[in-house]
Amino acid sequence: METEQDSFLISDEMETNIRNLFQCFHSSDDVRSRDFTLHGSQGSLLYLTTVTDTDKLQANILRPLLQAKEGRLEDVLPILDIEVVTDLKAAAAGMLQGKCAILLQQRADIVLVDASANLVHSVGEPQNEQTVRGSHVGFVDDITINAQLIHQRLKNANLVERHFTLGSESPTNVTLLYMCDVADMNVVDEIIANLLTNQATFIKSPGQITDRLESSHFSIFPQMLFTERPDSTVAHLMEGRVALMVDGSSFATILPVTFFMFFQAADDFNVRWWNGTFFRFLRFISVMIGIALPSVYIAIVSNHFDVLPIDLVFSLKASLENVPFNPFMEAMFMIIVLELLREAAIRLPKSISSTLSIVGGLVIGSEVVNANLVSTTMIVVISLTAVASFSVPSHEMRLAIRLISFPIMIASSLMGFVGISFSFSLLFMHLSKLETFGVPYFYPFMPFKPKRILSTLIQLPKRIFGGKASDRRAS
Structure with missing residues (x-):
């Protein structure tokens, strides 16, 4: 019987290593693979789309591998930052930093090559949640950049992404993020079922999607928290909540929520x-x-x-x-x-x-x-x-x-x-x-x-009131 420690060991079978790496990220939708052949041996590239530069990956890694006639794998790639690891946990940690994992058949190690993405786009300052001493980086209207902002602050393999496309006439991309080790999976499944069963032909605004997720449509109180701050979104994810992002919106939707969450500010x-x-x-x-x-x-x-x-x-x-x-x-x-x-x-x-x-x-x-x-x-x-x-x-x-x-x-x-x-x-x-x-x-x-x-009422210091994130979640 395979133990948890054995699942981190690298096997000679490439398919087994690929399957175990996908399991390290809980089959998150942002984990992608690309097969190739090097000197007659089968190989595969594994990377995270949210933290990896696909242009750099294609030009500096995939193209040299496909054009290589001879030589070692490390000598073929024109990149300085190359690391060889011998366990899947280290490989997953490298992928969270934007590195590409290269696996070859009959090879009991994994090569990590830097292909991290740099945010060259202009990231604006939050307009509605300004702070004095906190971060001044806010979400934008591009859902890909917003996901990168979250992954930059939360480098954790337990962060899972689920991608959806809503609207048959004009498809709109929707991303659901949660920490699989602390989030309530019943809530996650309910949100996913709601998104998939209430399809519309055209998504006029992000509010059309979030309105479907309200538990009580007749209540005057807001039942979802909207934030344009990546650091606040990461804090909510670590406390077991779910973040929903819609392409074309510079806000992340946090759920489930409680009444007192609406009175907390980043400066607190x-x-x-x-x-x-x-x-x-x-x-x-x-x-x-x-x-x-x-x-x-x-x-x-x-x-x-x-x-x-x-x-x-x-x-x-x-x-x-x-x-x-x-x-x-x-x-x-x-x-x-x-x-x-x-x-x-x-x-x-x-x-x-x-x-x-x-x-x-x-x-x-x-x-x-x-x-x-x-x-x-x-x-x-x-x-x-x-x-x-x-x-x-x-x-x-x-x-x-x-x-x-x-x-x-x-x-x-x-x-x-x-x-x-x-x-x-x-x-x-x-x-x-x-x-x-x-x-x-x-x-x-x-x-x-x-x-x-x-x-809830008092912002106590950590020494007096500590605890794990799972103990602080609203459940």
């Missing part, structure tokens, strides 16, 4: 744990401000003036004296104006969007107060709400927070604090029930895991 892990903990708590506070601050203001002004100090009551009465609308109408008017300005700033060219921000913030904000359309206190409340929502790292979660605030505002205007309490009860019930590919969305609060709550 590049600064001291005190600073990371402080800013993480600040984001949690900003969520509560973004959801509840307008509703609390409406409830106080409409139904609960008695909870305020008497001096503040007089100040609010003075600001509301000449305003013809109730607080709910004020808040709706200001939020709609804010959303219109934000949408216009996104759609306009960058040279004009900065001017629009100045006009919207100064001119419109001051003139609506002078026209007695809204109170000065409402301007402060809506401004704080907008700033708080913008501090959330995830764009999808920011949109969800803004949408959630509308029904809570309606409940607060009708029932005051009772309406807010009832709304938050329904909100937590929904979060506790929601799942993404079998993973509880509100983990570790539901199911309740006290040991995991501390590491």
Whole structure:
């Protein structure tokens, strides 16, 4: 019976070595082979498409091998970096660095020749996930370059790629990446089955593919995390999650996810744990401000003036004296104006969007107060709400927070604090029930895991809270 140690030994049979090398990479789709004949002996080239330069491979390795009349294999190749290894584990490690493995029949060693690819393409900086001390390299629209960026940071044979082509009229390349030793294979199989069974004739956008993978289409919360950072993608892969990349998109889709993943930023892990903990708590506070601050203001002004100090009551009465609308109408008017300005700033060219921000913030904000359309206190409340929502790292979660605030505002205007309490009860019930590919969305609060709550809320130092990547995955 063949042991695991024996599987790393090189055999005299070339087909056995090729089969064992494929097994080292778990039959990943980016492992390719090319057969050739040298001096009457059968040979084969094995390489990884994501880290190997195919032009260099063809010109400097394959062509000299096919044209060679005589001489040793090492003397035929016009390359300086040539290494001979005697076990499959070393061969696999070399292939992860962009080397090509050359196998010959009846030869009990493997020749590694450098054919690594260099990213000559311009790799841009992430626009939506900027960092101070972290990496400034972001994904691009080319799925091949994105895969190379991941392999540059994660040189591990357990990283598996699965390639798919979706859309019969206009084929679109899709790549699924996961670590086979820590990822939940049930989740991987479910994602693959979903991709293969929900084919479309034409893929209009990457969102058309990711929408199929949502567990609950009626939930307002995002059920997938989108990132344009290769380092963040690698971190999620090492924690057992799955990354989905679509050709033509500069974002990687991470799944399954939990609610608290959307409030982690790359800078949290590049600064001291005190600073990371402080800013993480600040984001949690900003969520509560973004959801509840307008509703609390409406409830106080409409139904609960008695909870305020008497001096503040007089100040609010003075600001509301000449305003013809109730607080709910004020808040709706200001939020709609804010959303219109934000949408216009996104759609306009960058040279004009900065001017629009100045006009919207100064001119419109001051003139609506002078026209007695809204109170000065409402301007402060809506401004704080907008700033708080913008501090959330995830764009999808920011949109969800803004949408959630509308029904809570309606409940607060009708029932005051009772309406807010009832709304938050329904909100937590929904979060506790929601799942993404079998993973509880509100983990570790539901199911309740006290040991995991501390590491979720606080960025603890490694000496205090360590552990393997498999222990930290969301499962």
